[in-house]
Amino acid sequence: MKPLLKSKKLFVLLNIVLFLLFVIFFLSCEKQENEKTPPKSPGGLMAVSVSSSQINLAWTDNAANETGFRIERSPNGSSNWTEIAT
Secondary structure, three states: OOOOOHHHHHHHHHHHHHHHHHHHHHHHHHHHHHHHOOOOHHHHHHHEEEEOEEEEEEEEEEOOOOOOOEEEEEOOOOOOOOOEEO
16 A cells, blocks of 8 residues: 655644644634623723713723723613713
8 A cells, every 4th residue: 555645754744734724723713702702791880970960970891802882871771772972
C-alpha cells in the first residue's frame, strides 16, 4: 500500500494547518456567541424627586457590551412607552 503523504515534514505541516484552521473556526464561533449575549442590566437605580416635574435618576452601569441607555416612560407602566432621554 502506498503512503498518502510521502514525507514526514509534509504530514506535520498538514497537521499544523488543520490545527490552525480549527483554532480560527473555534474563535470565530466564540466571538459570534459573545455578540449575541445581551448586556447586563444596570443596578443600584436611585430616583430623586427634584420638583413636581423633574426626577433625577442615577444607576451603576454593569455592562461592557452596550453603547448607552434609553430612558422611557409610560402613562400606566405597561404600555405606550415613550423615549424621553438617552
